[in-house]
Amino acid sequence: MGGLALMIAASVNAGTVLALAGLGLLVNERAGVLNLGAEGMMLMGALAGYATALSIHAPGVGMLAGYLAGAAAGAAMAALFGWLAIGIGTNQYATGLALSLFGVGFSAFAGAGLVDKQLPERARDGIPMLRDLPVVGPALFGYHPLVYGAVLLAAGLAWFFFRSRSGLLLRAVGESPESAHALGHRVRLIRLGAVVFGGAMCGLAGAYVSLAYTHLWVENLIAGRGWIALALTTFATWRPARVLLGAYLFGGLTMLQFHLQERGVQIESHLLGMIPYAATVVVLVLISRRAAWIRHNMPASLGRIFRPGT
Amino acid sequence: MLRLVPRTPPSRALTLAAPLIALALTVVLGAILFRILGQPPGRALALFFLEPLRGADAWSELAVKATPLALVALGLCVCFRANVWNIGAEGQYIVGALGATWVAMRATDTTSTFAILPAIAIVGALAGAAWAAIVAFLRDRWNANEILVSLMLVYVAEMLLGYLTYGPWKDPDGYNFPQTIQFLPVTQVPLLAEGHRAHVGLFVAIAAAVIAWLFLFRTYGGFQLAVGGQAPRAARYAGFSARRSLWTALLTSGALSGLAGAIEVTGPLGQLTPHLPVGYGFTGIIVAFVGRLHPIGVLLSSILMSMLYIGGELAQSRLGLPQALSGVFQGLLLFTLLACDALANYKILSVAPKRIERAVA
Numbered sequence: 001m002g003g004l005a006l007m008i009a010a011s012v013n014a015g016t017v018l019a020l021a022g023l024g025l026l027v028n029e030r031a032g033v034l035n036l037g038a039e040g041m042m043l044m045g046a047l048a049g050y051a052t053a054l055s056i057h058a059p060g061v062g063m064l065a066g067y068l069a070g071a072a073a074g075a076a077m078a079a080l081f082g083w084l085a086i087g088i089g090t091n092q093y094a095t096g097l098a099l100s101l102f103g104v105g106f107s108a109f110a111g112a113g114l115v116d117k118q119l120p121e122r123a124r125d126g127i128p129m130l131r132d133l134p135v136v137g138p139a140l141f142g143y144h145p146l147v148y149g150a151v152l153l154a155a156g157l158a159w160f161f162f163r164s165r166s167g168l169l170l171r172a173v174g175e176s177p178e179s180a181h182a183l184g185h186r187v188r189l190i191r192l193g194a195v196v197f198g199g200a201m202c203g204l205a206g207a208y209v210s211l212a213y214t215h216l217w218v219e220n221l222i223a224g225r226g227w228i229a230l231a232l233t234t235f236a237t238w239r240p241a242r243v244l245l246g247a248y249l250f251g252g253l254t255m256l257q258f259h260l261q262e263r264g265v266q267i268e269s270h271l272l273g274m275i276p277y278a279a280t281v282v283v284l285v286l287i288s289r290r291a292a293w294i295r296h297n298m299p300a301s302l303g304r305i306f307r308p309g310t
Numbered sequence: 311m312l313r314l315v316p317r318t319p320p321s322r323a324l325t326l327a328a329p330l331i332a333l334a335l336t337v338v339l340g341a342i343l344f345r346i347l348g349q350p351p352g353r354a355l356a357l358f359f360l361e362p363l364r365g366a367d368a369w370s371e372l373a374v375k376a377t378p379l380a381l382v383a384l385g386l387c388v389c390f391r392a393n394v395w396n397i398g399a400e401g402q403y404i405v406g407a408l409g410a411t412w413v414a415m416r417a418t419d420t421t422s423t424f425a426i427l428p429a430i431a432i433v434g435a436l437a438g439a440a441w442a443a444i445v446a447f448l449r450d451r452w453n454a455n456e457i458l459v460s461l462m463l464v465y466v467a468e469m470l471l472g473y474l475t476y477g478p479w480k481d482p483d484g485y486n487f488p489q490t491i492q493f494l495p496v497t498q499v500p501l502l503a504e505g506h507r508a509h510v511g512l513f514v515a516i517a518a519a520v521i522a523w524l525f526l527f528r529t530y531g532g533f534q535l536a537v538g539g540q541a542p543r544a545a546r547y548a549g550f551s552a553r554r555s556l557w558t559a560l561l562t563s564g565a566l567s568g569l570a571g572a573i574e575v576t577g578p579l580g581q582l583t584p585h586l587p588v589g590y591g592f593t594g595i596i597v598a599f600v601g602r603l604h605p606i607g608v609l610l611s612s613i614l615m616s617m618l619y620i621g622g623e624l625a626q627s628r629l630g631l632p633q634a635l636s637g638v639f640q641g642l643l644l645f646t647l648l649a650c651d652a653l654a655n656y657k658i659l660s661v662a663p664k665r666i667e668r669a670v671a
Binding site: 036080084088089090091093094095097098101102103104105106108109112219223224227228230231234268270271273274277278280281284285288289291294307 | 314395397448452453454455457458459461462463465466469470472473476477592595596599631632634635636637638639640641642644645648649651652653655656
């Protein structure tokens with residue numbers, strides 16, 4: 001039982017990275033913008049968070065400032081993307097790709113001096129007392145605040161998309177920007193806002209990786225998680241609760257390799273390392289097989305440039 | 311109030327000038343970056359844009375790096391023109407190198423160079439094409455997004471490379487380093503001149519560019535591919551097969567990336583190590599765009615991008631800056647290029663808000 005609880009805890013911790021980024025990307029995709037720059041934004045967030053936390057010596061404040069800096073770095077990257085892809089109408093695929101390539105290069109460059117610097121020891125996560133309960137303690141109450149934050153975010157987004165007026169407007173912009181524009185709404189401004197929010201969440205997810213999950217900074221720390229988060233929005237057919245669930249499942253898959261190794265299963269570590277990436281492909285195939293279902297759920301203007309008055 | 315108005319047709323002069331304007335902007339941004347880093351901008355920029363052109367050795371190194379970049383980017387030209395977003399060329403490059411290594415390790419002292427070199431090239435290209443075929447198959451059969459699949463396969467290919475070099479292919483006499491045996495001299499890609507690293511792969515890249523040009527602009531298949539990419543509905547109406555374009559684009563791109571990997575591993579490297587991938591597959595994307603998705607443009611832009619790679623190495627050895635600096639420059643170049651491109655397609659007009667709009671607001 002204790003082993004199972006720890007396994008769940010590990011999956012949830014790993015999944016939270018994907019959940020935060022995936023939920024953020026969900027918002028801009030619902031508004032009709034596909035930002036392939038997730039990997040770059042997460043790397044920049046991870047680096048900005050790490051550098052900030054290192055430079056502020058008061059431990060609690062440093063961490064908090066780190067998360068804020070991570071979100072700000074992601075948002076800044078996203079704003080750059082938004083200015084190009086929404087403002088002057090560059091190709092969304094190419095611009096997002098540029099954002100990822102730039103983020104990979106820039107974070108490796110700017111973070112080269114931080115590789116051997118260590119953060120102070122982290123206080124134990126979770127809710128005091130409750131986290132020490134047997135089984136349910138580690139499985140439910142022993143997490144980093146952002147783990148609960150991701151759950152709240154998913155619930156909040158579900159309410160926002162399907163129960164609020166502004167959420168309806170956001171979806172309208174993603175489904176039919178022409179109609180929203182004709183009704184007098186500022187399509188490009190709404191899209192820019194959604195993109196910046198998505199970037200901030202990606203940056204926060206990145207900071208969560210460097211500050212809490214791995215607790216260190218190395219070049220290319222994110223290792224494809226940004227791309228998996230992008231795939232996740234498709235798996236989830238653009239629904240917040242499914243993004244969260246999918247993230248935990250994928251978190252579990254990443255953990256699988258370590259569990260197998262612990263149990264002494266004789267598989268070479270590189271082959272086990274393929275699991276999350278191969279699984280992404282397999283799940284993507286399983287979901288995409290039903291093309292009509294995907295098309296039905298996908299925001300209709302996803303990836304298309306909108307220019308008022310044309 | 312500023313407004314973007316489409317130019318019809320897009321300004322041809324600006325389309326061709328965009329890479330140059332983008333390069334100039336990148337240099338300016340680079341100078342600002344060096345300033346911030348406390349490096350004298352002039353000296354640092356010289357490492358990127360002058361040093362790589364100084365002397366025969368420098369030209370040879372330029373060719374060594376431009377060769378794989380050009381091969382990868384030529385394949386991506388075909389893909390992007392067909393609107394097939396293969397961004398996993400890095401994986402196809404790795405798997406091509408794995409195929410080539412498999413052949414090269416089988417060479418003996420009696421093997422003929424004339425037999426083994428074509429075998430290496432062919433198996434490398436086939437291996438790369440096979441890796442890309444997974445993407446094409448999953449897209450064709452089950453509609454799986456090619457961006458995500460091709461990218462995930464990069465990570466799988468990296469793991470495969472790690473597995474083979476740490477495991478079954480490890481040199482038994484290599485002091486436990488993760489690397490294969492040194493390939494025999496018969497498998498070595500012939501050098502252009504004794505004492506320099508530049509090799510005949512350069513001619514392979516140039517030949518590939520000519521063939522790609524002929525295919526894209528002088529064959530019916532190339533025409534169908536481009537129409538399918540730019541106007542899918544028109545292509546469907548004309549009865550052009552979208553499936554055939556998809557397969558053509560991905561197999562061509564995979565084969566060229568695989569060939570690049572094969573040439574790299576049996577040329578400059580001479581053995582397989584986990585350090586084989588240095589991002590040529592990703593940089594190739596930038597090379598393709600900067601080269602205007604045109605084979606001749608790609609040859610030119612691969613030289614430019616090779617300069618940036620060498621500049622990064624020089625910045626590391628002479629100024630102690632991280633080598634990743636070349637990645638920063640490449641990313642900046644792509645950004646500025648996209649912005650310049652948008653301005654080739656649209657003009658900015660200053661429009662006074664009309665009274666009716668003010669009334670609505």
